[in-house]
Amino acid sequence: MRGKDMAEQWHELTPTQRELERSLFASECEVCPRCGAFFKEGTHYWSGTLKRGNPKDLAGVVCNLVNDPRCINPEKGNVEGDSWQKRFEKAGMGEAQD
Numbered sequence: 001m002r003g004k005d006m007a008e009q010w011h012e013l014t015p016t017q018r019e020l021e022r023s024l025f026a027s028e029c030e031v032c033p034r035c036g037a038f039f040k041e042g043t044h045y046w047s048g049t050l051k052r053g054n055p056k057d058l059a060g061v062v063c064n065l066v067n068d069p070r071c072i073n074p075e076k077g078n079v080e081g082d083s084w085q086k087r088f089e090k091a092g093m094g095e096a097q098d
């Protein structure tokens with residue numbers, strides 16, 4: 001499944017990137033040990049881009065796929081958010097590519 005491959009790649013952050021992100025966000029934020037996603041004062045930030053995100057989208061594209069018990073995303077298991085399937089459909093790609 002292609003979406004899953006993309007999610008796995010997304011998880012492959014280098015230690016340097018992780019350190020950089022940690023230093024940027026300093027204390028009082030939680031970092032998911034699996035996704036590297038930040039939760040600062042209840043707000044989710046994407047790892048890598050550090051853009052403000054939606055934890056439901058994070059769940060749909062990452063946490064639900066890896067399904068790691070260490071994941072701290074409070075919305076893990078929630079399927080209301082974005083997902084690779086929805087993204088493909090939005091991009092007009094659907095399943096037709098296969």
Ligand SMILES: [Zn+2]
Nearest residue numbers: 032035063071
């Ligand atoms: Zn996670």
